Amino acid sequence: MTRVFNFSAGPATLPEAVLQQAAAEMLDWQGRGMSVMEMSHRSDAFQSILQTTLHDFRDLLAIPSHYRILFMQGGAIAQNAIIPMNLVGRKAKPAIIDFIHTGYWSQRALEEAQKYGHVNIAASSQASHFTSLPALETWKLSSDAAYVHLCNNETIHGVEFQFDPDTRTHSGKVPLVADMSSNIFSRVINVSKYGVIFGSAQKNLGIAGLTFAIVREDLIGHALPSCPSAFNWKNVAESDSMFNTPPTFAIYMAGLVLQWLKQQGGVTAIESRNIAKASLLYNHLDASDFYNTSVAKNCRSRMNVPFFLKDPSLDDAFLTGATQRGLANLRGHRILGGMRASIYNAMPTEGVQALVDYLRDFEQSH
Numbered sequence: 001m002t003r004v005f006n007f008s009a010g011p012a013t014l015p016e017a018v019l020q021q022a023a024a025e026m027l028d029w030q031g032r033g034m035s036v037m038e039m040s041h042r043s044d045a046f047q048s049i050l051q052t053t054l055h056d057f058r059d060l061l062a063i064p065s066h067y068r069i070l071f072m073q074g075g076a077i078a079q080n081a082i083i084p085m086n087l088v089g090r091k092a093k094p095a096i097i098d099f100i101h102t103g104y105w106s107q108r109a110l111e112e113a114q115k116y117g118h119v120n121i122a123a124s125s126q127a128s129h130f131t132s133l134p135a136l137e138t139w140k141l142s143s144d145a146a147y148v149h150l151c152n153n154e155t156i157h158g159v160e161f162q163f164d165p166d167t168r169t170h171s172g173k174v175p176l177v178a179d180m181s182s183n184i185f186s187r188v189i190n191v192s193k194y195g196v197i198f199g200s201a202q203k204n205l206g207i208a209g210l211t212f213a214i215v216r217e218d219l220i221g222h223a224l225p226s227c228p229s230a231f232n233w234k235n236v237a238e239s240d241s242m243f244n245t246p247p248t249f250a251i252y253m254a255g256l257v258l259q260w261l262k263q264q265g266g267v268t269a270i271e272s273r274n275i276a277k278a279s280l281l282y283n284h285l286d287a288s289d290f291y292n293t294s295v296a297k298n299c300r301s302r303m304n305v306p307f308f309l310k311d312p313s314l315d316d317a318f319l320t321g322a323t324q325r326g327l328a329n330l331r332g333h334r335i336l337g338g339m340r341a342s343i344y345n346a347m348p349t350e351g352v353q354a355l356v357d358y359l360r361d362f363e364q365s366h
Helices: 016-024 044-061 075-090 104-113 233-238 248-263 266-287 312-324 349-365
Strands: 067-072 096-101 118-124 147-151 176-179 196-200 211-216 304-309 339-342
Touching (some): 044 067, 044 248, 044 266, 067 075, 075 196, 075 211, 096 104, 104 118, 104 176, 248 266, 266 304, 304 312, 312 339, 312 349
Parallel strands (some): 096 118, 096 147, 147 176, 176 196
Antiparallel strands (some): 067 211, 196 211
């Protein structure tokens, strides 16, 4: 069997060592005579998996003790509703929700939030067709908003906040909420600048089915009366993420990914690797007249690189050739077209180099 270099935006490539360990333990986890998928979530065996995963999660991101890590289900899209249901109750109705509008996923989130409060678009990069990020000093934040929402990395448009926006001087005690589905654990972050960090696991943390929410403790316990009990952060926190049966196998896989990340040297080491991988690809695209990428250089995503052939009539030939070279899932998102290379933590440098080699060869032959 020959594994391809999988550039899918998600579900995405996993570290090969993680897959090998999961395969070895599939039928018999550590001599228990059963798979993790068969374990009771309340068994001692699974509790050891859960607690180790939570410990490694907190340790790798240096999460302060007054934040809770919640494991939930429904993906980031469900959290787009769960977040306002848990936060707007802290403010008098109608609550104001500030949004930083930077692309497709922030648009999806604000459309959901409109059901629970008044959305104020405090800043937007729509005028640039989401190829840039609005400068922090231009954000028009509300002093009494329930929260400020941003998508830290837009997987479709390829823009990323590669720093932690500090809105505390702009908005007082208004918590900053960030969707980090696609770049969690890819760079060092200062968790204390955020009220909530959330995301789905199937890009940098594991497999589909697991959603994480890192929530500052003072923001827990304010859910709307209409909030479903399984989505109430207070219930999830008090039950240690077992208010209902958790996604046990997805938690186990996340635990393996976190252990792998520690073996790589932690988040600081993986960030250096991600910078090098992204630079390798962007430098080649910038040096070519055959390809182009329109994202502003100061906010280019290290995780998701959209690019276009100058002659789109060659797109199909490019993709066919890429598949023949073992480079999979490079077709761009349907709303943008073109190509997209997702180079998450688990994508090895060799995969990015193979893509660069193919880009050069395809250009020379066409």
